[in-house]
Amino acid sequence: MKWWGWGVEGVSFHHEDKPRLAPFVRDKVGIDITTPAASAPLRFEDLDIPEPQLPDALGDRLTRAVGAGNVTTDPMERLVHTYGKSVRDLVRIRRGQLGRMPDVVVYPSSTEETAAVVDAVVQADAVLIPFGGGSNIAGSLEAPAGETRTVVSVDLGRMRKVLQIDEESGLALIEAGAQGPDLEEQLNKRGWTIGHFPDSFSHSTLGGWIATRSSGMQSDRYGDIADITRGLTMAMPPAPGQEKGEVLTLRPLPSTSTGPSVREMVLGSEGRLGVITEAWVNVKRVAEERVVLGYFFPDFATGLAALHEINTSDASTLVARISDERETQFSLATSKRSKGLSKYVTKALMAYLVRKGWDLDKLSMSFIGYEGSKSHVALQQRLVREIVGKHGGIVVGKGPGVLYDQKKFDTPYIRDFLLDRGATADVSETAAPWSRLKPLYDNVIATAEKAFADIGCQGYIMCHLSHNYHSGACLYFTFAIAYEGEDVLARYDVVKRAIQGEFIRSGGTLSHHHGVGVEHSPWLEDDVSPAGAKMIGRLFDGTDPGRNLNPGKVVHTGEPGVSILSE
Amino acid sequence: MKWWGWGVEGVSFHHEDKPRLAPFVRDKVGIDITTPAASAPLRFEDLDIPEPQLPDALGDRLTRAVGAGNVTTDPMERLVHTYGKSVRDLVRIRRGQLGRMPDVVVYPSSTEETAAVVDAVVQADAVLIPFGGGSNIAGSLEAPAGETRTVVSVDLGRMRKVLQIDEESGLALIEAGAQGPDLEEQLNKRGWTIGHFPDSFSHSTLGGWIATRSSGMQSDRYGDIADITRGLTMAMPPAPGQEKGEVLTLRPLPSTSTGPSVREMVLGSEGRLGVITEAWVNVKRVAEERVVLGYFFPDFATGLAALHEINTSDASTLVARISDERETQFSLATSKRSKGLSKYVTKALMAYLVRKGWDLDKLSMSFIGYEGSKSHVALQQRLVREIVGKHGGIVVGKGPGVLYDQKKFDTPYIRDFLLDRGATADVSETAAPWSRLKPLYDNVIATAEKAFADIGCQGYIMCHLSHNYHSGACLYFTFAIAYEGEDVLARYDVVKRAIQGEFIRSGGTLSHHHGVGVEHSPWLEDDVSPAGAKMIGRLFDGTDPGRNLNPGKVVHTGEPGVSILSE
Known part of the structure; x- marks a missing residue:
């Protein structure tokens, strides 16, 4: 991963082959993306990287735990492990605002080595932050400002093997540090797939998915990671006065009535339990x-x-998503000159729609996928086509779907491109019952437009629905503001808070699949009620009374009872 | 409910219309069910019911909370709320061994009244045990032996309304005390169903299902109660020094990434959190x-x-279950003389199977159900028929299915019938990955046979598979021993422990849908590892430090670390 942005060095977003994009962005956000980058990240050499604080005793113990080559205080390594990839993270790191960087990065290669690292960190009263792919956008990877203890980033990158496949049960035992493409390739070779494809797939890990309750774009068929995960192993902190922590071991089970689900306590725990x-x-x-x-x-x-x-x-889908008119316009504006979507969205089709009486500015584009045997796929397509037709929609063929599959992991690159050109873009997603989705959507759009006005910036917000459930679905909003001055994050916060607050007021959850971290923790009490937030807090504090494990995440550590809604 | 057995007065199991049953039971369990009952329960008048210990102050406060007519120390009321319906409960109550009966039974009519009761009980340092339908078979309803504090049974029986249906979202808000038939009737009237039909359906409540992580026979289509439950309200204990406890309020959400799931902490909590x-x-x-x-x-x-x-x-089923040869033989032996199954399982069919080369002693009977539109149901039947045929099975028509639907809630009555005639019968169920099911089955049968020999009783064990998941399924064992002397529970324990221990050793969970209670708590550490058991314990103790709420359930309160496996 680039230390200053999304993805690997050398890959970035380009507008030149998308002739409709520059006019669209000029119109909607008010910036000119054809000009050279207005704002570039600092160079690595110009960063002011503080000396690491690593007591010799802890350094020695970490080295004994994982071997000398796997403990590093190298500045670039520490830099890469400082933040996740939220817009707040990117803005700060591009400016050289490095916050409380980790002092040391450790690479264990096994559960035993990880347990030894956890023991060492807790006994030294240091702070441990687990690190998977570094793609988190909820602030879950950052040490608290002013943390005086040594901060140890534990990178699971050496633990990336598919250890075992139980072919009869359709279960695989996989190391937590395996990144999406790597684990999928190992599975595919043997004819299997995990079916979990979040937008971050290329740079996120199994452990990260579990720790943040991730959901992949094919969740309609494969379930959320909470459904997919059937068992796990977690290295936990030693109890006060103990030498060694325990290793939680949950065997793979299809279902169980064993008390409050320990599996579900680990899901979404963001490193606070182990x-x-x-x-x-x-x-x-x-x-x-x-x-x-x-x-x-x-x-x-x-x-x-x-x-x-x-x-x-009775139809079953692999994925079913639909963009609002705003995101549809954006998608059409990103189509390339000569191939892909533009080939299908021809003048002829548009003319036909106009003749049908459609207002093209209100056009709403949808992708629906199917998977299984050929006959199953054919039947589901037919069932869906009937319903689509009944509602006045039309099928536009495989072209957009192929393009969607090609582009599906590229979206995060656009954010760096826009940051380079003076716009700040981010995402916020929620889930709510079907009856509340449209009102929630209307309220969020209105709230965001008001927030844009309040901060005096031109802004744009768009949305799609994805991840369907019996009782509701996820709404995923993307928004951008044309601003990049000193106080950009203050202005961004006004918009982000307005949207999050509206999620809660309109009956949605604080996040459908990005987790809580510190970005969403102010809404925890609003989401699960104060009593629920206390239950989570008691679970964390009971397990980790010294708050050595990723302190401050999930549970709001501001003034108790103060939520954004009551501000 | 009868105080001494399952179901309502006047309804019981009869053998007279099932001519093949008596010879079957004589052969398999060695008892003669045609003789008059060898062992009847004591009469209510002969029971030695202790005086209730209810301090005036607590009594007054409970009365203020729920009204005078809804607080009772009536002996019959207290008796009915003493136990659940496990075989241990039935054996004891029939003998007049009443253990630590509740001192008072309280009937709140709302969340507010329930919260006032919780506050009163905790502040008086009494013990509160929530009571739904009283059908629990894991010992979850019983106060600990030797409990010196006042024991308050909180019966939710007045809270049984479907309060609201969100028709657009397919969500209903239902009071926790609603029993199966009552809530289903309220839903059916408006065209809806919860689709949750555990064997206990006729006498169990929504709150009880949630508190014990129940699963209904149609879980393949509708999910377990953990899937069905999308939000809830729970009255929680006041923190030490506080006057009032908080009410946990989880709004209905289709999915969320909000930290460790509070919803999943309540599911299976068996009254220990509120x-x-x-x-x-x-x-x-x-x-x-x-x-x-x-x-x-x-x-x-x-x-x-x-x-x-x-x-x-790609086929989807409503329910898919299959009985082993032992349960098949039992089912055939319970068919009535002139109608139902016997009509279909004719000599001709059996002769045909023999001609096909089948060994009728190994016959395995299966029920598979389908639900949805007519075309969907027809298609799923065809898909299943192909697979069944490929494996050498045959379809035997709707007759057995109709009979299954009629009889599905009657099974618990057989237990009382057998107890009356000198046999002790019980059930144990587990879930495990597909790869482990057959070895687990073989091991459990062998282990049970050995246990029967060890205790010197003729015994019978049979099994069916139900509740299918991607990675595995539930195996449900029923066993009976021909014994009813003073030490029947000691002998029963040998068998029950052998089976439970084998579940764990063979890769299964301690219970698929009956919960933990005290019957299964000795295996908690084996199931979720010692670290997991501690997490559950910390959650309980952090929420209820005085252990006023249903103390001793779920978490093993024997010597720490001592599991049945290591005995």
Whole structure:
């Protein structure tokens, strides 16, 4: 990963092959993306990286735990492990605001080595922050400002093997540090897939998915990571006065009635209970057939109603998403000159829609995917086509689906491109019951527009629905503001807080799949009620009374009882 | 509910219309069920019911909380609230061994009243045990022997309304004391169903299902109660020094990434965190078509393989269960003389199977159900028939399915019938990955047979598979021993422990859907590892430091670290 942005060095977003994008961005956000970058990150050499604070005794013990080559205080290593990839992280790191960097990075290679690291850190009263792919955007990877104890980043990057596949049960035992493409390749070679493809897939890990309750774009068929994870191993802190912590071991089980679910306590714990080292996950045979089709609806409300009906029908989908008119316009503006979507979204199609009476400014684009045997896929397509037609939508074929599959992991690159050109873009997502989705959507759009006005910046917000459940779905909002001055984060916060507050007021959760971290912790009490927040806090404090494990994450550490809503 | 057995007065099991049952039981368990009851429960008048210990101050406060007519120390009321319906409970109560009976029974009518009761009990340092339908078989309803504090049974029986249906989202808000038939009738009237039908359905409540992580026979389509429950309200104990406890309020959400799931902490908490008063649950429209078909397989292993393949195919089922040869024989022996199963399982069919080369002693009977639109149901039947045929099984039509639907809630009555006639019968169920099911089954049968020999009693054990998941399924064992002397529970314990221990050794969980209580708590550490058991314990003790709420349940309170396996 680049230390200053998303993805690998040498890969970035370009606008030159997308002729409609520059006019679109100029119109909607008010910036000119054709000019050279207005604001570049500092160079590594110009950063002011503080000396690490690593007591010799702790350094020696970490070295004994994982071997000399796997403990480093190298500045670039520490830099890469300082933040995740939220817009706040990117803005700060590009400016050289490095916060409380980790003092040392440690690479264990096994559960035993990880347990030894946890023991060493807790006994030295230092701070441990688990690090997977570093793609977190909720602030879950950052040490608290002013942390005076030694900060140890534990990178699981050496633990990336698929250890075992139970072919009869469709279960795989995988090390927590395995990144998406790596573990998927290991599984695919043997004919299996985990089916978990979050936007961060290329740079996120199994352990990170579990620690933040991730969800992949194919969750309609494969479930959220909470469903996929059937067992796990976690190195836990020693109790006060003890030499060694215990290793939590949850055997793979399809279901159980054993008390409050320990598995569900680990899911979403963001490193506060220990370091997840391995997990048993559901895997499926790579399907015979996989098809993703594009659909157009005359407007978002109509498309939402259609997706809802699909969800209550007997049809089963792999993925079903629909963009509002705003995101549809953006998608059309990012189509390339000569191939992909533009080939299909021809003048002829648009003219046909206009003749049908559609207002093209309200066009709402949808992707629905199917997986299974050929006959199963064919049947589901037919069932969906009937419902889509009933709601006045049309099928526009495989082209958009192929393009969607190609582009699906590229979105995060756009953020760096925009930051380089004076705009700040971010995402906020929620989940809510079907009855609340449209009102929530309307409220969030209005709230964001008001926030843009309040901060005096031109802004744009767009949305899609994805991840369908019996009782509701996820709404995923992307927003951008044309501003990059000193106080950009203060202005960004006004917008982000307005959106998050509206999620809660409108009956949504604080985040559907990005986790809580510190970005969303102010809404924890609003989401699970004060009593629920205390239960989570008691679980953390009971397990880690010294708050050595990723302190400050999930549970709001501001003034007790003060939530954003009551401000 | 009868105080001494299952179900309502006047309803019981009869053998007279099942001519093959008496010879079957004589052969397998060695008792003669045609003789008059060898052992009847004591009469209520002959029971030695102790005086209630209810301090005036607490009595007054409870009365203020719920009203004078809803606080009672009536002996029959206290008796009914003393135990659940495990075989241990029935044996003891029939003998008049009443243990630590509750001193008072309280009937709140709202969350507010329940919260006032919780506050009163905790501040008086008394003990509170929530009571739903009283059907628990894991010892979850019993006060610890020697409990010196006042014991308050909180019966949710007045809270049984469906408060609200969100028709757009398929969500219903239902009071926790609603019993199965009552809530289902309220939902059905408006065209909805919860789809949750555990064997205990007729006498169990929504709150009880949630508190014990229940699963219904149609879980393949509707999910376990953990999936069905999307939000809830729970009255929690006041913190030390506080006047009032908080009310946990989890809004209905289809999914969320908010930290360790508070919802999942309440599921399976068996009253140790508070009293569940209301819940938002998934409900579905009553389906257009519902069909349950019977299938025969030449033996259990073949049937298991077929069910596994159905589960990994594109077919979707409502319910799919298969009995081993032992349970098949029992089912055939319970068929009535002139109608139902016997009509279909004719000599001709059996002769045909013999001609096919089947060994009728190994016959394995299966029920598979389908629900949805007519075309969906027809398609799923066809998909399943192909797989069944491939494995050498045959469809035997709707007759057995109709009978199964009629009899499905009657099974618990058989236990009382057998107790009356000198046999002790019970159930133990587990869930395990597909790869472990057949070895687990073989091991449990062998272990039980050895245990029968060890205690010197003739015994019988039989099994069915139900509740299918991607990675595994539930195996449900029923066993009986021909013994009813003074030490029957000691002998029963030898068998029960042997089976539970074998579940764990063979890779299963301690219970798939009966909960932990005190019957299964000795295996908690084996199931979730010692670290996991400590996490559960910290959650309970942090929330209820005085251990006023249903003390001793779920977490093993014997010597720390001593599990049955290491005995």
